[in-house]
Amino acid sequence: MEYVLIVISAIFVNNIVLSQFLGICPFLGVSKKISTGIGMTGAVTFVMVIATIVTFFLQKAVLEPFGVGYLQTISFILVIASLVQLVEIILKKVSPPLYQALGVFLPLITTNCAILGVAIMTIQKDFNIVESVVFAIANAIGFGLALITFAGIREQLDLMDIPKGMKGTPIALVVAGLLALAFMGFAGIV
Amino acid sequence: MNQWNNFSKGFFKENAVFTLLLGMCPTLGVTSSAIDGLGMGLATTFVLVMSNLVVALIKNFIPDKVRIPSFIVVIATFVTIVEMTMQAYVPALFDSLGLFIPLIVVNCLVLGRAEAFASKNNLGSSVIDGLGMGLGFSMALTMLGSIRELLGSGKLFGTIIYPEDYGMLVFVLAPGAFIALGYLIAFINQVKKEA
Numbered sequence: 001m002e003y004v005l006i007v008i009s010a011i012f013v014n015n016i017v018l019s020q021f022l023g024i025c026p027f028l029g030v031s032k033k034i035s036t037g038i039g040m041t042g043a044v045t046f047v048m049v050i051a052t053i054v055t056f057f058l059q060k061a062v063l064e065p066f067g068v069g070y071l072q073t074i075s076f077i078l079v080i081a082s083l084v085q086l087v088e089i090i091l092k093k094v095s096p097p098l099y100q101a102l103g104v105f106l107p108l109i110t111t112n113c114a115i116l117g118v119a120i121m122t123i124q125k126d127f128n129i130v131e132s133v134v135f136a137i138a139n140a141i142g143f144g145l146a147l148i149t150f151a152g153i154r155e156q157l158d159l160m161d162i163p164k165g166m167k168g169t170p171i172a173l174v175v176a177g178l179l180a181l182a183f184m185g186f187a188g189i190v
Numbered sequence: 191m192n193q194w195n196n197f198s199k200g201f202f203k204e205n206a207v208f209t210l211l212l213g214m215c216p217t218l219g220v221t222s223s224a225i226d227g228l229g230m231g232l233a234t235t236f237v238l239v240m241s242n243l244v245v246a247l248i249k250n251f252i253p254d255k256v257r258i259p260s261f262i263v264v265i266a267t268f269v270t271i272v273e274m275t276m277q278a279y280v281p282a283l284f285d286s287l288g289l290f291i292p293l294i295v296v297n298c299l300v301l302g303r304a305e306a307f308a309s310k311n312n313l314g315s316s317v318i319d320g321l322g323m324g325l326g327f328s329m330a331l332t333m334l335g336s337i338r339e340l341l342g343s344g345k346l347f348g349t350i351i352y353p354e355d356y357g358m359l360v361f362v363l364a365p366g367a368f369i370a371l372g373y374l375i376a377f378i379n380q381v382k383k384e385a
Contacts, residue, residue: 019364021219025298028214070274073292074266081259110258113215113296120292165376169211173372180365 003134010138012186016114017146018179023114027147028172030105037151041144043105045137047087048115051080052136055119056129076119081110114143150179197318200326206299207330207371208378213299216290217331218367224347227335229283230290231328233276235321237268238300242320245308261304262295269294299327338362338370 014020017027023044030040055076063069088106091099109115118139122132153175162171206212216234221227244264252260273291276284284291294300303323308316339345342361344352360366 021215021364021367022293024214024218025212028211070270073270073273073295074263077262077266077295078259081262110296113293116296117289117293120289124289165380166372170372170376170379173368173375177365177368177372180368181360184363184365 003131006131006134007138007141008189010135011142011145012183013189015142015146015183016118016139017143018176018183020117022117023112023143026105026108026112026114027143027150027176028169030108031147031151031154031172034148034151034155037147038144039101040105040108041140041147043102043109044112044114044143045140046102047080047084047106047109048118048140048143049133049136050087051083051115052119052122052132053129054079054083056122056132059123072120072123076116080115080119084110114139146179146183150176153179193315193318196315197322200319200322200324201329202326202382204323204326205330205378206323206327207334208375210299210302212302213297213327215293216297217334218371220287220290221331221335221338221367222342222362223339223345224332224335226283226286227331227333228328229280230287231324231331233272233287233291234294234297234300234327235324236272237265237294238303238324238327239317239320240268241265241300241304242308242316243313245304246311246313246316249309257309258301258305261301261309265300265304266295299323334367334371334374337374338366341370342366 010016016022017024026040026044030036058075058079059072063072063075084106088099091102091106118136122135125135127135154172157171157175166174200206204210207214207217213234216230220230241261241264245261248260248264269292272294273284276287276291303320307319311319336346338361339347340351342357342359342363344350344354344357358366361370
């Protein structure tokens, strides 16, 4: 039951993009087409789950026993940056089709604050390892849901007659605001 | 004169938020009040200036291939310093900024300036560039924070302007951040076109 709560809360109520403001850069940057949105979601899901598991053990096995909790930020970002490189190299060798699909998005992920954000939130919420993995997957789904919905709207938006001054980023931000307003309807479920 | 241009470009011509669209996460996440926006802006400015300074000093010793990881370590060091200092001296601000303080590490603005400017220019101009960019970012965050605070809760920097009951609550919540920033960018674009 508690897993269901974690999942619903992460996907709908506290959506990582629309209510926590993490991962806005890819949300605005790669949301022009649905297909790139799907690719980005795949890459984020992949890295987010692996990064959360690795940083979880780093925190519990290294930082806490040695009492160096203040190194959390610096060690997490280093681990995530090298992990992304590692994933890129392994994917290239093991599964070229998957690399073809996700390759261009991987370098962008290092500076995606959603990854580091989820890793830090997992520690702050004091989850165990299973809860952490569930939390990471749910957040990745929430990210995908917001990104793909937004990409769908933006594809339609290209055909619309928009006031000149609002074209491009401004109208995209207002649409994102309305989407966030819709997601606020989920508040109070959990 | 040249240095002045270098400093002032961060405010208008190459403003991080309005023109380059960098560092959007903290821009939207911490601007529910003007004071939070200003605090976040100044914390980012400190990290930006210091990381530009160090990167400009060590740029000749770093092999090209490990450039980005080295920059990230430098940035993360200063973020940790800011984090601990704020926790000690301004705990209230530290609590309201929360997760976004460690996330300065992944603010594309900071890494972007290190890579695009400090790794190619000398010490003096790098520091001035960092200061200009950082203060421009603070200005944008403070503007957005003031607008949201004024419309949402009828206050400005905590001073009551009109009774809170007449405020539009949505502007201090998540959707208001997107909508206010959207209109602000449209407005700035218009001003720029006329200028």
